[in-house]
Amino acid sequence: MTAPDTTPPRGHAVARFDVCNGDADGLCAVRQWRLHDPSAARLITGLKRDIALLQQVPCVADSEVLVCDLSMQRNRAALDRLLEGGAQVRWFDHHWSGPVPAHHRLDAHLDFSHEVCTSLLVDRYLGGRFRAWALVGAYGDELTAVADRLGEASGLDPLHRALLRRLGLAINYNAYGEDPSDVCIAPAGLYERLARHSSPWTLLRDEPVIHEIEACRRRDFRVAMGVQPHWESAQARVVVLPSAPWSRRVSGFLANALAAVHPGQAQAVLTERHDGHYTVSVRAPRTSPHGAHTVCQAFGGSGRAAAAGIDALPADALDPFVRSLSQARWEAPC
Structure with a gap:
């Protein structure tokens, strides 16, 4: 043809x-x-x-x-x-x-x-x-x-x-x-x-x-701040939000706000999707803004060294993702 x-x-x-x-x-x-x-x-x-x-x-x-x-x-x-x-x-x-x-x-x-x-x-x-x-x-x-x-x-x-x-x-x-x-x-x-x-x-x-x-942002943020972390260490925090319009709106803003308040800690905000998967926003520590894209790429995501995301993390990959985040190294590459 x-x-x-x-x-x-x-x-x-x-x-x-x-x-x-x-x-x-x-x-x-x-x-x-x-x-x-x-x-x-x-x-x-x-x-x-x-x-x-x-x-x-x-x-x-x-x-x-x-x-x-x-x-x-x-x-x-x-x-x-x-x-x-x-x-x-x-x-x-x-x-x-x-x-x-x-x-x-x-x-x-x-x-x-x-x-x-x-x-x-x-x-x-x-x-x-x-x-x-x-x-x-x-x-x-x-x-x-x-x-x-x-x-x-x-x-x-x-x-x-x-x-x-x-x-x-x-x-x-x-x-x-x-x-x-x-x-x-x-x-x-x-x-x-x-x-x-x-x-x-x-x-x-x-x-x-x-x-x-x-x-709208102020209302959403007040609700989001009442959600307790799913997992937390000195190096990183994981927050899991339910499937709701407010949580889908606030996910990135919440990740940025937590990163600003806790500059030495990596942040991951997961939001449940309609299909049961999660969207994920990851922020590297502000004190060492490297490696967010590496964490996300391992689960099919993409982004930048300081901020990256995953469009659809399967529910059964939540625990492996948390382990990966907990083991991540945030130093700048040589």
């Missing part, structure tokens, strides 16, 4: 796609790029764990695909398909990528440092033109110290930095859930609100949904 000709006719408008994680880092990375290049593009995004999104992009020759805050490793087959079909792909990410294809239509900007997120990579590429949005993404990704330093160097006082952090945490919180009914607003809908504003300041002032997300 002959493959269909996907070459666009002369004068045909270029098809553009923005593909990103639905958290603060992904959405703010795309927002910066579209302020830089306001061309119309179709947004493809999802909840926090909707990572394999590139497969939703149709293969169109000469199309332009922007990918932000998604693991190349998890999207490699779709990337190869698009490159072979003639798409131009620009990729910004800070997650472990695996081997990066050497292809003239791929422009990859990857950095796996624990002090970098995708919004900061886009900020670096654009020379800091939309720094406030980059800081929102960084604060949302819990790079508080990094964002504070960059914000101070950019002339922002503590009050304005606190406002950007507040916004980043709210956008990030909205990405957690097992299905769209768990969250206040679908990430694609939230991006539509972001896209109405050239700056985060007017977004904070004019969009009530941000305050609704914050109120």
